[in-house]
Amino acid sequence: MDLILIIICALLIAVVLLQSGKAESASLTGATDRMFVKRKERGGELFITRLTFVLGAAFFILCFIMGF
Numbered sequence: 001m002d003l004i005l006i007i008i009c010a011l012l013i014a015v016v017l018l019q020s021g022k023a024e025s026a027s028l029t030g031a032t033d034r035m036f037v038k039r040k041e042r043g044g045e046l047f048i049t050r051l052t053f054v055l056g057a058a059f060f061i062l063c064f065i066m067g068f
Helices: 002-018 044-067
Strands: none
């Protein structure tokens, strides 16, 4: 069970680092008005977002199970 948790952790870290930033167009001087604009995710970006959700849920459930 511990090995599965370590694998999920490593995959989750890798997938989060692969995601593009939602605020990549915002700079330190401004442009925050575009930061919270809804963007339509497509293709690979949508897949990575869904994979992040699935891995995060698996991590949470596995930690919850191991806690009891």
